[in-house]
Amino acid sequence: MLKTVIPFGPQHPVFPEPIHLTLTVEDEIIKQALPALGFVHRGLETLVDKSDFHQMVQVVERVCGICSMIHAMCYCQAIEEIMAIQVPQRARYLRVIWSELSRIHSHLLWLGLFADSFGFENLFMQFWKIREKVMDIHEATTGNRVIVSVNAVGGVRRDMSSEQLQWIQSQLANVKQEVARLGPTLLEDYTIKKRTVGKGIVSRDKAYELGLVGPTLRASGIAQDVRMLGYAAFNELDFEPVLGTDGDCYARSKVRFQEVFQSIDLIGQAIRKIPGGEVQVTVKGRPEGETVTRVEQPRGELLYYIKADGSKNLDRLRIRTPTFANIPALVTMLPGHWLSDVPVIVLSIDPCISCTER
Amino acid sequence: MLKMTANILRTLFSKKPTRLYPIEVRTPFEIARGKLVNEIENCNFCSICALKCPSQCISVDKKAATWTCDPFACVYCGICVEACPFKCLHQEQAQRRPAYERQILLKKGLPH
Amino acid sequence: MLKEMVPVxxxxxxxxxxxxxxxxxxxVTLSxxxxxxxxxxILYHFDLGLxxxxxxxxxxxxxxxxSISPVYFAAFLVENEIQDLFGIFFEGLVIDYRGTLFLEKMIHTPFCKYTVQASQSKTNGSQPLSGSPDLKEES
Known part of the structure; x- marks a missing residue:
């Protein structure tokens, strides 16, 4: 059989961001897939030389547009750990609320993009219509729509009034109702199942061995969720990781769909339990030491390694984003599938390339 | 396909979720971080805003008593507003409109 | 700060x-x-039950x-990244991009501030990579 090499991407209608795959195909069956990165590399990690450690909060927010709040939270937690700062309890709860909001909007965005990847434009628009409500909550509570910029070393920069918290709950009840209405379409539709069930299977053992993270790992049946570490106020909230069993594209979309409801539930719990008090403590001094912090992003485990030498600027900041850990899965998932399934399988890991390259 | 029908009918008879943007603008939220404004009469040209700004979009000249901001580099984080000791900086609710060419905000006050 | 650190x-x-x-x-990853x-x-991070x-x-x-990529396949990506950014080289990589994971043609290591490459690029001024044979080939 004649081998053909097809360059897939970096510009492709289904990819929201540029990633290149060199696909070796025989007939229309993929034999080998090699990813290539570097189309949106910005070198944000080197900015530690120019910005001081307070200003870096705004820099790391721009690593990823979708989960900017979680990036900043992870960075602030790392600095707080090095400097042994006690963050007020109310700030921890507010962090939970904002981070879960960004998880909801990220998952809704992805569900839309995923529907788009198999050509279901209508479902795509429905999900994005719901997402707009979450964006409005962001703007009403933080002042910004996407890059919310609420985190600071030592707490959060905005507080929420009790009316706002009530309003969030009523808005989210609305979101929950509307998302639930789309459930039967996404999970039971014949055409969608035809495109997703049994595609891009990663077995339980393989997923663990490849070091996959987030919904991609949980869809294979491994209960790994970094939120169980209990950072912010997650130790006081009650939740179980959402699990899938089959490890295919369908399982991954189902896990993300159910995590929307889990996040809405977590926000409800946080609003009921939130204590009063301060939201920010003043920070004096400079960080010295090294640490590794992990938080759960919508796409999976995010890891920050920070090394500080006691000066204004950090010595080294390393960001390992979840998509970076999920790309090896593509190398093993794609071979054996039809060329026409590549968009669906690639999107099923929720690739965030600007995250990956920083 | 039938599973979507109920949704399609619902959206058909409900209000439009979009608006005709430049003609119809949503009222901004109360704490929205929009246009950055400096009340130059209260400004002391201490340049704390310029030092704190994460995107280095503000520059202050104390001798000439000028305060310059590049709104195209500004990231609307509101750090300068919080840091200002004279409370002369604030952010309006409305966003800046798209512009045809690059603008620089230059404000000149009285030298101290 | 970092518990369970084993020097190797x-x-x-x-x-x-x-x-x-x-x-x-x-x-998990390498830093x-x-x-x-x-x-x-170089720090190798591993995880067991969080x-x-x-x-x-x-x-x-x-x-x-x-390279540890024969043991943990997933390590190939981050090892290639370190090759790109620091100019440190790994032996026995499962998939070796030879320093071209991010860029197609040349090896340029932004995080490796102290090597000869970096100082050369400073003295050359406006054409920092004119000495690179790969680049000449293309132009």
Whole structure:
């Protein structure tokens, strides 16, 4: 059989961001897939030389547009750990609320993009219509729509009034109702199942061995969720990781769909339990030491390694984003599938390339 | 396909979720971080805003008593507003409109 | 700050890693940090039931480090990234991009501030990479 090499991407209608795959195909069956990165590399990690450690909060927010709040939270937690700062309890709860909001909007965005990847434009628009409500909550509570910029070393920069918290709950009840209405379409539709069930299977053992993270790992049946570490106020909230069993594209979309409801539930719990008090403590001094912090992003485990030498600027900041850990899965998932399934399988890991390259 | 029908009918008879943007603008939220404004009469040209700004979009000249901001580099984080000791900086609710060419905000006050 | 830090050397790195794999650890990532002129710290992070374990390898810039990608396949991507950003090279990579993971043609290592490459690019001024044979080929 004649081998053909097809360059897939970096510009492709289904990819929201540029990633290149060199696909070796025989007939229309993929034999080998090699990813290539570097189309949106910005070198944000080197900015530690120019910005001081307070200003870096705004820099790391721009690593990823979708989960900017979680990036900043992870960075602030790392600095707080090095400097042994006690963050007020109310700030921890507010962090939970904002981070879960960004998880909801990220998952809704992805569900839309995923529907788009198999050509279901209508479902795509429905999900994005719901997402707009979450964006409005962001703007009403933080002042910004996407890059919310609420985190600071030592707490959060905005507080929420009790009316706002009530309003969030009523808005989210609305979101929950509307998302639930789309459930039967996404999970039971014949055409969608035809495109997703049994595609891009990663077995339980393989997923663990490849070091996959987030919904991609949980869809294979491994209960790994970094939120169980209990950072912010997650130790006081009650939740179980959402699990899938089959490890295919369908399982991954189902896990993300159910995590929307889990996040809405977590926000409800946080609003009921939130204590009063301060939201920010003043920070004096400079960080010295090294640490590794992990938080759960919508796409999976995010890891920050920070090394500080006691000066204004950090010595080294390393960001390992979840998509970076999920790309090896593509190398093993794609071979054996039809060329026409590549968009669906690639999107099923929720690739965030600007995250990956920083 | 039938599973979507109920949704399609619902959206058909409900209000439009979009608006005709430049003609119809949503009222901004109360704490929205929009246009950055400096009340130059209260400004002391201490340049704390310029030092704190994460995107280095503000520059202050104390001798000439000028305060310059590049709104195209500004990231609307509101750090300068919080840091200002004279409370002369604030952010309006409305966003800046798209512009045809690059603008620089230059404000000149009285030298101290 | 970092609990469970195990110092390793180039010789026993792969052996230690294989031991961790048998013990059921999940590969997380590698972090690399420059210590001084030509010494680097490479941290290997592993995870078991949400507990992290780190291996610390301190090497000089010209050492060929044995790759752990034959043990943990997922390590190939981050090892290639370190090759790109720091100019440290790994031996025995499963998929080796030879420093071209991010860029197609040339090797340019932004995080490796102290090497000869970096100082050359400064003296050359406006044409920092004119000496690169790969670039000449293209123009």
């Amino acid at each position: 050397s180039v010789d026993n790195l792969v052996k230690e890693t294989a031991g961790l794999k048998i013990a059921g650890y999940r590969f 690399c940090a420059a210590i001084d002129k030509d010494h680097f710290d 507990d992290l374990k780190h291996l610390r390898l301190t090497v000089s810039g010209d050492t060929k480090i044995p």
